[in-house]
Amino acid sequence: MKVVIIGGGATGMGVASKIKRNNNNIEVTVIENGSYVSLGACGLPYYVGDEFKDSKKLFARSVEKFNESGIEIHLNSSIEKIDIKNKKLIVKNKEINFDKLVIATGAEAFIPSIKGLDTIDFYKLTKYEDGINLKAIVEKKEINNILIIGAGFIGMELAENLKNINKNVSIVELDSRIASKIYDEEVSDLIKNNLEQNQINLFLNNSVKEFIKKDNKIIAKLMDRDIKVDLVVVASGFRPNTRLFENTELKLSANNAIIVDDYGKTNIDYIYSGGDCCVIKNKITNNHCYSPLATVASKQAKVIANNISNINSKFYGSIQSSIIKLFDSGVARAGLTEKEAKDLNINIKTVFIKDKNHTHYLDGQSDIYLKLIKNVDTNELIGAQMYSNKNSILRFYSIATLIWNKTKLNEEIEQIDLPYSPPFSRTFDIIHIALSKIIS
Amino acid sequence: MKVVIIGGGATGMGVASKIKRNNNNIEVTVIENGSYVSLGACGLPYYVGDEFKDSKKLFARSVEKFNESGIEIHLNSSIEKIDIKNKKLIVKNKEINFDKLVIATGAEAFIPSIKGLDTIDFYKLTKYEDGINLKAIVEKKEINNILIIGAGFIGMELAENLKNINKNVSIVELDSRIASKIYDEEVSDLIKNNLEQNQINLFLNNSVKEFIKKDNKIIAKLMDRDIKVDLVVVASGFRPNTRLFENTELKLSANNAIIVDDYGKTNIDYIYSGGDCCVIKNKITNNHCYSPLATVASKQAKVIANNISNINSKFYGSIQSSIIKLFDSGVARAGLTEKEAKDLNINIKTVFIKDKNHTHYLDGQSDIYLKLIKNVDTNELIGAQMYSNKNSILRFYSIATLIWNKTKLNEEIEQIDLPYSPPFSRTFDIIHIALSKIIS
Structure with missing residues (x-):
């Protein structure tokens, strides 16, 4: 059997490696249009x-x-043509045949249409070259004021990293709050305070109407003011890299992501897809969602490889768990936000509480904030968000586990036996307190 | 209704406070033989x-x-007599009546019988005065060499704390390994290395045959050598403080702990007990076990208070979760050890793996060790132990959650959506890797 994989990112190379570990007799060819494979893109900021x-x-x-x-x-190899019916690709004028095809083309940076953006040398941060280029320029002493467009994960992580090398960083974000699709208002506000306390200039509910190049500077005309910067980075999200398949038999979702089933299979029997180019199943709603996260990609890769190798394997979906370090703090989330749940007309109860990470008598006691969202009809935890100091945030693993397992909320789970000792926790952890409140 | 509580520790005061919050009309009297209440004894080291x-x-x-x-x-008040049948106590020659009695007398330090121990001023660390006395003496410059008897939680935490104030600390332990009832050999060995690297002198598989006072020094005659120390601390475990009830109608276990049911009730309808003076239900085996931990006490207190206040409430047991900081490392465990499981003839599979806490490209990457124990017949995780740097150990909360919930081990749980980002984790966490290995 010959398997061709389009895309040498985490998903593509994950599928390739796992197929080979499963069955070394399966031929595996990866076609990558860049000059490298297996980039850990999360490390770029x-x-x-x-x-x-x-x-x-x-x-x-x-x-x-x-x-x-x-x-x-095959590096530096673009697909010139795809012939799904006859199971072949044209790459550099050469025909490549396949028995099974895996599409792992990933995502590309979404570039908003802003007047004058094409006249300035703006940067982005999804590919290896992006990282090399951005690092080279920010290392220059004359590059000091940097504007990031978009307050998502990449925008926030890049802001922290640029601040850490002593840049003056501004973020402009169209929404009135930080990462409003990822967090509810309480947590967006905590993040906003964090960024402001760390001297990141935030322009929320704002956008760049026009960029004007002036001498060596760039003037960004925001809705309410002009700011003068040395460099612009676009971090306005991703979109699936699926242009190649737009007019083929392959079923795409509204945002042009490839639709796959629980086995990583597209609507065509011998074509699989995984990672940032496809939609995934939300484990809570069972709806498709677009959630380009490395955790999802790595699990899908394993499922796809197993199914291709005749090992029955299913992808159980995602609860869109994420964690991010922001200076000395950590923010974690999983499941649905309150807003998402309301939009889906789910009958919910929420709690949002503040407690402490560990005992009061030891140094380093600090605040933890935890929001829980319960589906009142199923009595299950369907969403949670936590904000704390960075060394306390991993307790969120427990919450992600509860959501993943669709654990019923009752007295038994309220008594969950989490380990305690003075430097790590309190006898009643914030998780106990929040569970107690959401159960009652 | 009048409730009398014997013992003003965490359990007793927890019951008292919760009853009052439930129903302020219930009379609550606490009788405490010491001069204080609500000591957070875990803070003593x-x-x-x-x-x-x-x-x-x-x-x-x-x-x-x-x-x-x-x-x-009532402080400084010992119970002189207890008349269970007639629901009364004699305290300082005065009769105190009760409708419900709560026994929360806690535990006392177990003092091994060692020749000459009574001739030296040895210290222990369970009460407030113990902490005051021990701190006062270790602050003296001439007190440098300190011998701790017992390598349990208190022994280890105290060793670290004494080392942190520049003492020369030795631990003598009868067992051939550290905390053999709490950890399996792999983890005991990691702890041993940790303590040795931090210049704690360990005498395992050893014991003090005799103490001899000589000038201002104490000579501890071990099995294979004599060591000269300035101070001895006994940390050889606890035993339930139940002497008062030894010849009463109250049912005690083999180690003299009070036997209670899931509602915190003893064999006598109107007498409850919780905390370190009683046995608890092991949630995995359903057997009674003696496990004096603050986490258990605080949960039992709530259950007892609720039942006394006519709010139906059940204690679901313990998986003996614990966590301990040892210098820069953390050690966590829950459920049964491999040895315990084997002694119970449970058909088990175990894995013990080493992985990393987070991505390799960020500073601070370090080792994590994880042991999992599966009941092959029920396909449930019944035990786990983790050793890592102290800032990575809280991910164990997820493992404790899996054990608590008796989660079935299958492909779905192997795909658990734990949050990832480079400073905290890897796309496949050690938890995923270990689950994958124990499932296959």
């Missing part, structure tokens, strides 16, 4: 922030290592 | 280690505050 020097560390594994395990990789 | 100066911080709440909420407290 930290590379720009000089947390490490060697950009090669961004790659999970080298092309040579993949080749050694029998994976054929 | 940290007080001795000078992590904080004000010993009053060890008390959760003052006597006055409890009085304000309508709780009557």
Whole structure:
């Protein structure tokens, strides 16, 4: 059997490696239009922030290592044509046949249409070259004032990293609050305070109407003021990289993401897809959602590889768990936000509480905030968000576990035996207190 | 209704406060033989280690505050006689009647019988005065070499705290490994390495045959050598403080702990007991076990108070979750050890793996060790132990949650959507890897 994988990102290389581990006799070819494979793109903001020097560390594994395990990789190779019916691709004028095809083309940065944006050298941060280019320019002393467009994960992480190398960082965000699709208002507000306390200039409920190049500076004309910056980074989200499939038999969703089933299979029997180019199942609603996260990609990759290798395997969906470090704090979330739940007409109860990370007598006691969202009809926890200092946030793993397992909220779960000792927790953890309140 | 509570520790005061919050009309009297109530005893090692100066911080709440909420407290009051049948106690020659009695007498330090121990001024660490006395003496410059008897939680925490104030600390432990009832060999060994790397002198598989006082020093005659120390601390575990009830109608277990049911009730209808003086139900085996932990006490207190206040409430048991900080590391555990499971003839599968806390490109990447124990017949996780750096250990909350919920081990749980970002984790967390291995 010959498997061709389009895209050498985390998903594509994950599928390739796992197929080879399952059955070394399966031929695996990866076609990648870039000059590298297996980029750990999540590390890009930290590379720009000089947390490490060697950009090669961004790659999970080298092309040579993949080749050694029998994976054929074509770099710098764009698909010129795809012939789904006859199971073949045209790459560099050459025909490549496949028995099974895996589409793992990922996502590309969404570039908003802003007047004058094409006249300035703006930056983005999804590819390896983006990281190299952005780091090279921010290392210049004359680059001091940096404007980031978009307050999502990349925007926030990049803001912190640029601040850490002493840049003056501004974020402009169309929405009235930070990451409003990811967090509810309480947590967006905590993040806003955090960023402001760390001297990130926030322009919420705002947007750039026009960029004007003036001498060596860029003038960003916001809705209410002009700001003069040295550099602009666009971090306005992603969109699935699926242009190649737009007029094919392949079923796409409204946002052009590839639709796959629980087995990673598209509407065409011998074509699979995973990662940032496709929609996934939300485990809570069973609806499709677009959630380009590395955690999802890695799990889908395993499922796809298993099914191709005749090992029955199912992808159980995502609760869109995420965690982010923002200076000394951590923010975690999973499941639905209150807003999402309301939009779906789910009968909910919510609690939002503030407590402490550990005992009062030890140094470093600090605030934790926890929001829980319960589906009153099913009596299940369907969403949660936590904000705390960065060393306390991993307790959220417990909450993600409760949501994942659709645990019923009752006295038994309120008594969950979480480990306690003075440097880590209190006898009643904030999780106990919040569960107690949402149950009653 | 009049409720009398014997013992003003965490359990007793927890019951008292919760009853008053439930129903202010219930009369609540606490009889405490010491001079204080609501000691947070878990803080004692940290007080001795000078992590904080004000010993009053060890008390959760003052006597006055409890009085304000309508709780009557008799300090320095020993029970001279108990007349269970007629529902009365004799305290300081006065009769006190009750409708319901709550026994929360806690535990006392177990003092091993060692020749010469009575001739030296040895210390222990369970009461407030113990902490005051021990801190006063270790603050003396001439007190440098300290021997701790017992490598349990208190012994280990105290060793770290004494090391932090520059003492030369030795631990002698009868067992061949650290805390063998709490951890399996792999984790005991990791702790042993940790303590040794932090210059704690360990004498395992050893014991003191005799103490001899010589000038201002104490000679501890171990099985294989003599060591000269300035101070001895006994941390050989606890035993339930139940002497008062030894020859009464109250049912006690083999180790003299009070036997209670799921509602905190003893064999006598109007007498309840909770905390370190009683046995609890192990949630995995359903057997009674003696597990004096603050987490258990606080949950039992709530259950007892609710049942006394006519709010139906059940204690669901313990999985003996614990966590401990040891210098820069953390150790957590829950459920059964491999040894316990084998002794119970449970058909088990175990995995023990080593992985990393977070991405390799960020500073601070370090090892995590995780052991999982599965009941093969029920396909449930019944035990786990984790060792990592202290800022990574809280991910164990997820494992405790899986054990608590008796989650079935299958592909769905292997895909648990735990949050990821580079400073906290990897796309496949050690939890995913371990689950994957124990499932297959």
